[in-house]
Amino acid sequence: MPDYDLVVVGAGPGGYVAAIRAAQLGLSTAIVERDRPGGVCGNWGCIPSKALLADATLYAEMKAAAQRGLVADDLRVDFAKVLARSRQVAEAQAKGVAFLLRKNKVAYHQGVGRLAPGAVLVSSDGAAPARLGARFVLLATGSCERTLPGLEVDGKVVQTSREALEDPRLPASVVVVGGGAVGVEFAYVYACFGSRVTVVEMAETLLPGLDVELGRELGRSFKKQGIEVLAGHRYERLARTANGAEVTVVGPAGAATLAAERVLVAVGRAPLSGDLGLAEAGVRLERGFVAVDPTMRTSVGSVYAIGDLVGPLLLAHAASEQGVAAVEAMAGRATNGGPDPRRVPVCIYCEPQVAAVGLTEAEARAGGREVKVGKFPFRALGKSMATGHVDGFVKLVAGARYGEILGVHMIGAGVTDLIAEAALALTLEATTAELIETVHAHPTLAEALREAALVAEGRGVNV
Numbered sequence: 001m002p003d004y005d006l007v008v009v010g011a012g013p014g015g016y017v018a019a020i021r022a023a024q025l026g027l028s029t030a031i032v033e034r035d036r037p038g039g040v041c042g043n044w045g046c047i048p049s050k051a052l053l054a055d056a057t058l059y060a061e062m063k064a065a066a067q068r069g070l071v072a073d074d075l076r077v078d079f080a081k082v083l084a085r086s087r088q089v090a091e092a093q094a095k096g097v098a099f100l101l102r103k104n105k106v107a108y109h110q111g112v113g114r115l116a117p118g119a120v121l122v123s124s125d126g127a128a129p130a131r132l133g134a135r136f137v138l139l140a141t142g143s144c145e146r147t148l149p150g151l152e153v154d155g156k157v158v159q160t161s162r163e164a165l166e167d168p169r170l171p172a173s174v175v176v177v178g179g180g181a182v183g184v185e186f187a188y189v190y191a192c193f194g195s196r197v198t199v200v201e202m203a204e205t206l207l208p209g210l211d212v213e214l215g216r217e218l219g220r221s222f223k224k225q226g227i228e229v230l231a232g233h234r235y236e237r238l239a240r241t242a243n244g245a246e247v248t249v250v251g252p253a254g255a256a257t258l259a260a261e262r263v264l265v266a267v268g269r270a271p272l273s274g275d276l277g278l279a280e281a282g283v284r285l286e287r288g289f290v291a292v293d294p295t296m297r298t299s300v301g302s303v304y305a306i307g308d309l310v311g312p313l314l315l316a317h318a319a320s321e322q323g324v325a326a327v328e329a330m331a332g333r334a335t336n337g338g339p340d341p342r343r344v345p346v347c348i349y350c351e352p353q354v355a356a357v358g359l360t361e362a363e364a365r366a367g368g369r370e371v372k373v374g375k376f377p378f379r380a381l382g383k384s385m386a387t388g389h390v391d392g393f394v395k396l397v398a399g400a401r402y403g404e405i406l407g408v409h410m411i412g413a414g415v416t417d418l419i420a421e422a423a424l425a426l427t428l429e430a431t432t433a434e435l436i437e438t439v440h441a442h443p444t445l446a447e448a449l450r451e452a453a454l455v456a457e458g459r460g461v462n463v
Helices: 015-024 039-044 046-068 079-103 181-192 212-224 316-330 361-366 382-385 415-427 430-439 446-456
Strands: 003-010 029-033 109-110 112-116 119-123 129-141 143-146 173-177 194-201 228-231 232-240 244-251 254-260 262-265 269-271 303-305 346-348 353-358 373-375 394-398 405-412
Touching: 003 119, 015 029, 015 079, 015 316, 029 046, 029 129, 029 269, 039 046, 046 079, 046 181, 079 109, 079 119, 079 262, 112 129, 129 316, 173 181, 173 244, 173 254, 181 194, 181 212, 181 254, 181 346, 194 254, 212 353, 212 394, 212 405, 244 262, 244 269, 346 405, 361 373, 361 394, 361 405, 373 446, 394 446, 405 415, 405 446, 415 430, 415 446, 430 446
Parallel strands: 003 029, 003 129, 029 109, 129 303, 173 194, 173 262, 194 228
Antiparallel strands: 112 119, 119 129, 143 269, 232 244, 244 254, 346 353, 353 405, 373 394, 394 405
């Protein structure tokens, strides 16, 4: 008999949620983690970075409060203390996950997990590997930061988000290579606290992959905040100097050299699959990711995989839903498989915040759909004017004939919370008419979604 029905490798938001659901379904379950409960997200990603972002936003609002008659004299930042608080938040998150695992009687094994026939081998502190026999194995090891040639990380001058989340030094200047989610979030944090920041992005706008209007609007907002945005520029090379580094980039006007004390590499993430024993176990890969069926089963029937290992949804909440789908399939429950990628929201937590779900306008048109688009600016909303957060908009994409909601794309204060209503609308296959018929309280930011639907139907009132 195996030691467990299921061994989960990785205790991030995909792995620990899957382990708890498996235990609820009556499967004897163990989880293996090389770092701490919560994985990369809880310890070195989502949670500590959001603590930094919350403090940066608070500091920015306090600095701007004088315009409202609220004067805070001698305002300053102790960045080392700000960073220490983010680590405390991560510690609390790890302890919370550990408690949930104990509560649900999930056995916890500290170490590095590797596939073996009918088992997972756990190596820890140089001791001989321990063998955990299992009927099923769920791989949930997540991902790590990518780098570029010449941008090798030294932890001092050249960093990824991982090193940045441990460094208590506030740099005078930063070049951020990569204008995706991680890049723009850290650019915002450093700029709020006084660093001179330049963001370099190869695509024509920030946030490649999202609706282009979101990237353009964020670029305009960043420039107002003093952040230099070099979209349409590619990294060429780096030279280290006595004061940091010089980064050469190439754009439409040719080459340019950017001097900075710190360089943050934010060019994407790669699956942590190298030391799992996938090849020896016969687990098939596609383009570097583990290939899975809709229930998250790999080419080896007893082995499942979720999250960043399987791509392309490198999102914590997607991993959690995939984990639940996988263990329910193991338990013999009827399941529709992992989440529909078109219904998984994306959230970015700089200011203005960015959130999106569903098809972009370009994707809908490229798929041969006739669409109607409604766009409503926050500056036309009473709640936004009252709070002073007037940048951004809500853009709604709907089918031209029936008004079915195909996608919603938002940029502005608080939109990472507003996106849940849009995601529910896609899940329920709602239409613009149903969204309009839903009474939205006034004054709220959520009114912007209904107003965008009104605009899409040619019935805009407040624009």
